Amino acid sequence: MSTVIAIANQKGGVGKTTSAVNLSASLAVAEQRVLLVDMDPQGNASTSVGRPGRASPCGTYQVLLREAMMRDAVLTTELPQLHVMTATTDLAGAELELVSEDDRAVRLREALEGTRDSYDYIVIDCPPSLNLLTLNALVAADSVIVPMQCEYLALQGLAQLMDTIERVRGALNPTLAIRGVLLTMFDPRNNLANEVADEVRKHFLVYDTVIPRNIRLAEAPSHGKPVVLYDAASKGANSYLSLAREILEGSEGA
Amino acid sequence: MSTVIAIANQKGGVGKTTSAVNLSASLAVAEQRVLLVDMDPQGNASTSVGRPGRASPCGTYQVLLREAMMRDAVLTTELPQLHVMTATTDLAGAELELVSEDDRAVRLREALEGTRDSYDYIVIDCPPSLNLLTLNALVAADSVIVPMQCEYLALQGLAQLMDTIERVRGALNPTLAIRGVLLTMFDPRNNLANEVADEVRKHFLVYDTVIPRNIRLAEAPSHGKPVVLYDAASKGANSYLSLAREILEGSEGA
Ligand SMILES: Nc1ncnc2c1ncn2[C@@H]1O[C@H](COP(=O)(O)OP(=O)(O)OP(=O)(O)O)[C@@H](O)[C@H]1O
Ligand SMILES: Nc1ncnc2c1ncn2[C@@H]1O[C@H](COP(=O)(O)OP(=O)(O)OP(=O)(O)O)[C@@H](O)[C@H]1O
Ligand SMILES: [Mg+2]
Numbered sequence: 001m002s003t004v005i006a007i008a009n010q011k012g013g014v015g016k017t018t019s020a021v022n023l024s025a026s027l028a029v030a031e032q033r034v035l036l037v038d039m040d041p042q043g044n045a046s047t048s049v050g051r052p053g054r055a056s057p058c059g060t061y062q063v064l065l066r067e068a069m070m071r072d073a074v075l076t077t078e079l080p081q082l083h084v085m086t087a088t089t090d091l092a093g094a095e096l097e098l099v100s101e102d103d104r105a106v107r108l109r110e111a112l113e114g115t116r117d118s119y120d121y122i123v124i125d126c127p128p129s130l131n132l133l134t135l136n137a138l139v140a141a142d143s144v145i146v147p148m149q150c151e152y153l154a155l156q157g158l159a160q161l162m163d164t165i166e167r168v169r170g171a172l173n174p175t176l177a178i179r180g181v182l183l184t185m186f187d188p189r190n191n192l193a194n195e196v197a198d199e200v201r202k203h204f205l206v207y208d209t210v211i212p213r214n215i216r217l218a219e220a221p222s223h224g225k226p227v228v229l230y231d232a233a234s235k236g237a238n239s240y241l242s243l244a245r246e247i248l249e250g251s252e253g254a
Numbered sequence: 255m256s257t258v259i260a261i262a263n264q265k266g267g268v269g270k271t272t273s274a275v276n277l278s279a280s281l282a283v284a285e286q287r288v289l290l291v292d293m294d295p296q297g298n299a300s301t302s303v304g305r306p307g308r309a310s311p312c313g314t315y316q317v318l319l320r321e322a323m324m325r326d327a328v329l330t331t332e333l334p335q336l337h338v339m340t341a342t343t344d345l346a347g348a349e350l351e352l353v354s355e356d357d358r359a360v361r362l363r364e365a366l367e368g369t370r371d372s373y374d375y376i377v378i379d380c381p382p383s384l385n386l387l388t389l390n391a392l393v394a395a396d397s398v399i400v401p402m403q404c405e406y407l408a409l410q411g412l413a414q415l416m417d418t419i420e421r422v423r424g425a426l427n428p429t430l431a432i433r434g435v436l437l438t439m440f441d442p443r444n445n446l447a448n449e450v451a452d453e454v455r456k457h458f459l460v461y462d463t464v465i466p467r468n469i470r471l472a473e474a475p476s477h478g479k480p481v482v483l484y485d486a487a488s489k490g491a492n493s494y495l496s497l498a499r500e501i502l503e504g505s506e507g508a
């Protein structure tokens with residue numbers, strides 16, 4: 001029975017895709033069977049594992065609209081234990097296309113039901129908004145990881161996101177747990193970052209692992225590889241491996 | 255007759271809000287009468303000029319739904335020549351609430367018609383997605399500025415954004431001009447940034463002014479001030495003043 005993790009934050013550019021891709025890859029390296037689901041019409045997660053959405057016949061969009069089965073939409077990647085369901089810009093149309101369907105919020109959860117036994121972890125990359133796509137991810141998920149840059153504007157959106165998660169928990173997914181906030185692109189020399197980090201730790205659960213700013217994380221997507229394949233010795237790769245360890249130990253404890 | 259500029263890019267965290275706020279403030283410092291319109295439910299532009307959305311009785315949401323007139327929704331800011339129309343999270347609901355209205359794409363353009371004579375520039379901050387809110391901004395605008403971080407994933411989305419702008423130009427706003435790409439958070443010591451910048455300059459119009467990474471730009475929003483009021487001597491403030499000059503000279507030449 002797999003654990004489904006949504007990587008969500010409506011603030012843009014906080015490291016959602018980078019975290020979804022590199023956590024998935026790190027769990028795969030730790031011999032877990034992992035499915036990465038790209039729920040963002042930008043398709044950045046798909047590209048970052050070398051499977052740009054336009055290169056596959058079907059993906060998340062077709063599965064949400066029930067035009068394809070999960071097994072037709074899942075692709076392998078360079079990492080044997082890591083599979084991906086890709087996204088294209090079509091996905092941006094799903095919200096309006098499903099507007100009159102009563103079950104529009106549970107489409108992803110239903111689609112994943114059939115595959116949960118084939119994976120240990122299913123990791124979902126969300127778009128930068130609290131729309132139907134992110135809602136589907138929160139309804140399908142067992143837990144949420146919230147990547148956050150330690151900057152003032154990112155702090156602003158956290159309370160709103162937590163409100164949304166509470167509402168989803170109340171209405172559609174009572175067992176949804178907020179696993180924690182993941183601090184990303186962290187530069188310890190920067191006062192603002194330290195102030196914001198202290199503030200966040202006061203009010204929310206924060207992972208011990210902090211992801212540093214590391215250029216290798218920004219370079220890896222242009223090679224279509226997770227950072228653990230692009231530069232395994234980098235600080236970026238090590239920080240996501242340590243996050244994977246923290247999650248694997250946590251789920252034993254949870 | 256004012257010039258309406260949309261600041262748009264569906265990629266998250268590329269400096270849309272920082273550019274909308276600080277370009278507006280820099281134009282205001284140059285004695286232009288400026289209206290900043292916040293079209294993002296996150297309300298970051300509103301907060302960044304000291305007018306958080308929840309503090310005002312009405313804003314962009316009410317104007318789009320025709321529950322209020324522009325003149326009731328516009329507030330003054332600390333800078334005499336800069337006004338703002340604020341956003342709250344309600345705005346996220348506008349897309350579904352307007353789904354059956356035939357004129358849903360031209361609501362902002364119509365609302366601005368009555369106020370264009372009171373301003374020299376109207377600058378619109380867009381959310382990180384190509385949804386109805388961004389569409390409204392593109393339909394209302396005379397020109398678009400595309401802030402872009404020089405990173406691979408940001409490059410990916412540029413072609414898609416340009417496609418969308420072409421479609422808006424074809425269907426709803428034939429005079430919409432792409433004023434240019436604005437490189438943001440630029441670090442000249444970083445190879446990836448230089449490679450991406452060269453690539454962008456090959457295919458798109460790029461402003462001469464390049465915005466450097468400068469911590470004062472990230473600190474200013476927590477004080478509710480544009481950077482020109484927070485730290486006028488900073489590199490961040492100077493770069494946006496130089497962008498304002500480039501735009502003021504360009505519009506004479508345009
Ligand atoms: N720790 C890091 N160090 C350096 N660069 C990073 C790091 N994490 C992410 N980046 C880069 O920062 C940019 C934003 O990250 P990313 O695209 O993962 O954020 P996102 O939250 O998924 O964005 P969006 O809101 O558009 O979906 C990307 O160009 C990415 O390569
Ligand atoms: N030139 C810069 N130097 C340093 N920090 C910057 C710069 N420009 C923006 N920032 C910071 O980077 C973060 C992202 O910028 P900003 O919020 O303006 O991007 P955005 O495109 O509006 O994001 P969203 O997609 O969420 O709307 C913010 O915390 C901001 O303060
Ligand atoms: Mg992303």
Ligand SMILES: [Mg+2]
Pocket residue numbers: 270271272294298380381
């Ligand atoms: Mg913004």
